[in-house]
Amino acid sequence: MIFTDYLFYLFSSILVLASLRVITANNPVYSALSLVLAFFSAAGIWLLLHAEFLAIALVLVYVGAVMVLFLFVVMMLDINIEALKQRFWSYFPVALLIALLFIFEIYLVVTDKFFSSLDPVGIPLEKSNTHSIGSVLYTDYLLPFQVAAVILLVAIISAIVLTMHGKKSHKAIDPKDQIKVNRNDRVRVVKMKSEKKK
Amino acid sequence: MQEFFSQFFSSDVALTLSYLFKIILIVIPVMISVAYLTYFERRVIGFMQSRIGPNRVGYFGLLQPIADALKLMFKEIVLPTKSNNFLFFLAPLLSIAPALAAWAVIPFDYEMVLADINAGLLYVLAMTSIAVYGVIIAGWASNSKYAFLGSLRSAAQIVSYEIAMGFTLVGVLMCANSLNLGDIVIAQEGGISQWYCWPLFPLFIIYFISAVAETNRAPFDVAEGESEIVAGFHVEYSGMAFALFFLAEYANMILVSILAVIMFLGGWLSPVSFIPDGIFWLIIKVAFVLFCFLWLRATFPRYRYDQIMRLGWKVFIPLTLVWIIFVGAMMQTRYAGYFH
Numbered sequence: 001m002i003f004t005d006y007l008f009y010l011f012s013s014i015l016v017l018a019s020l021r022v023i024t025a026n027n028p029v030y031s032a033l034s035l036v037l038a039f040f041s042a043a044g045i046w047l048l049l050h051a052e053f054l055a056i057a058l059v060l061v062y063v064g065a066v067m068v069l070f071l072f073v074v075m076m077l078d079i080n081i082e083a084l085k086q087r088f089w090s091y092f093p094v095a096l097l098i099a100l101l102f103i104f105e106i107y108l109v110v111t112d113k114f115f116s117s118l119d120p121v122g123i124p125l126e127k128s129n130t131h132s133i134g135s136v137l138y139t140d141y142l143l144p145f146q147v148a149a150v151i152l153l154v155a156i157i158s159a160i161v162l163t164m165h166g167k168k169s170h171k172a173i174d175p176k177d178q179i180k181v182n183r184n185d186r187v188r189v190v191k192m193k194s195e196k197k198k
Numbered sequence: 199m200q201e202f203f204s205q206f207f208s209s210d211v212a213l214t215l216s217y218l219f220k221i222i223l224i225v226i227p228v229m230i231s232v233a234y235l236t237y238f239e240r241r242v243i244g245f246m247q248s249r250i251g252p253n254r255v256g257y258f259g260l261l262q263p264i265a266d267a268l269k270l271m272f273k274e275i276v277l278p279t280k281s282n283n284f285l286f287f288l289a290p291l292l293s294i295a296p297a298l299a300a301w302a303v304i305p306f307d308y309e310m311v312l313a314d315i316n317a318g319l320l321y322v323l324a325m326t327s328i329a330v331y332g333v334i335i336a337g338w339a340s341n342s343k344y345a346f347l348g349s350l351r352s353a354a355q356i357v358s359y360e361i362a363m364g365f366t367l368v369g370v371l372m373c374a375n376s377l378n379l380g381d382i383v384i385a386q387e388g389g390i391s392q393w394y395c396w397p398l399f400p401l402f403i404i405y406f407i408s409a410v411a412e413t414n415r416a417p418f419d420v421a422e423g424e425s426e427i428v429a430g431f432h433v434e435y436s437g438m439a440f441a442l443f444f445l446a447e448y449a450n451m452i453l454v455s456i457l458a459v460i461m462f463l464g465g466w467l468s469p470v471s472f473i474p475d476g477i478f479w480l481i482i483k484v485a486f487v488l489f490c491f492l493w494l495r496a497t498f499p500r501y502r503y504d505q506i507m508r509l510g511w512k513v514f515i516p517l518t519l520v521w522i523i524f525v526g527a528m529m530q531t532r533y534a535g536y537f538h
Binding site: 029033036052053056057059060063064065068069071072075076128129130172175 | 285315316317320321323324327328330331334335338346350353354357360377378504505508
């Protein structure tokens, strides 16, 4: 075994343990942090496969942005774990069915010809990783790439629309109005003669 | 370096040792700069506010950072009741580790870089985006209202400004045709007129302001907000645990300044042809950018929180997008030479 093999086993065991912690941890914050660790180990494995662009993008997008927002929400939740645990056994049969289905699907994918023909070590590219991905993405896969972009745009617009429900319900002041404020709107100078003491 | 060690050890060990030695060569100057940046900050702001600043320990107060470090080392680390012990101590480590790890790809001169990787710019972005975890976890694990509010503010702010910062970097990599930091500097060769701060001037300004916001410095320091939430996410920390947050903040400041210099101000390149290039140019430029950080802090009052968010989302992100499209369009015209 060479050094990278040891690294592979290190990263994959951390990945498996962290993924298990995601579903077994009692505290949702621990679950979210374990998921971060799982992403990190996955990025490490991708680095070993010479996919440095994908590895860094995984850290940048999922660890740096998505999970931060996840953690943000999870931290503010007040979850009663005991109440959730009570209904564990009533959900168990359905969960078991889904799990078995999932394992079967993974088995079908992994034993497929496509996977057995792949080189598990990975081949270093001639050009830089970013360059190769870019050239494939903008030539061979141009249409799927643009379709994905349009779907993203729709998602962005719908997210904006969801937050705007007609009537203004908050008390925040529009900065435009704040800037436009005029002295005469707020202060009135009254000129009057000084009064004499009687 | 590797040749030197290979006289005494086998080649693998020599390679590892030479890398370790290079890491020490980077980390120790960074730590010394962090220490003296705090001294520099107190003196500069002191003079700007017609005060003297620290001048008692050593000549001109030059030993002040060392005295501060010693004081922090001997202080007790207080653990708040009902805090989460493990995460409480993990948080400072999570904020200092990425702040130091990002230095691995920074080029200091031709061939003077620890890891010359192709996706260097992305790596730096990824590392700086991890730093937010230290802040979030610190706020949550402290079990304190102020710390929690501070960490929420800071996390939202860092996530928002990271987007604008990422877009400014897109402009740079369009001009340089590379994500490698060394290549970006070399693409700016040929005197001050070739630096990217001219064709990408709006992006340079946006990068600088986003960098101030990313590092939670005044006037964007609502995460600490002494007057509102005491000290934000690190209010419960003391001793070396607090010192680690402090080190991380200043190491990040130096990091974003050095990135600004590499991407927009020509890195180690000399502005005029009759003075040779060299690492001293990098140091001078970084010192100037850091001085601007302190200058901003001494000049402006703190932003209001909703205005920070508005500036990030509604002003900077559209502006950077427009300038990226403009640069892309100009590259198709006969003026393309100005943008490379």
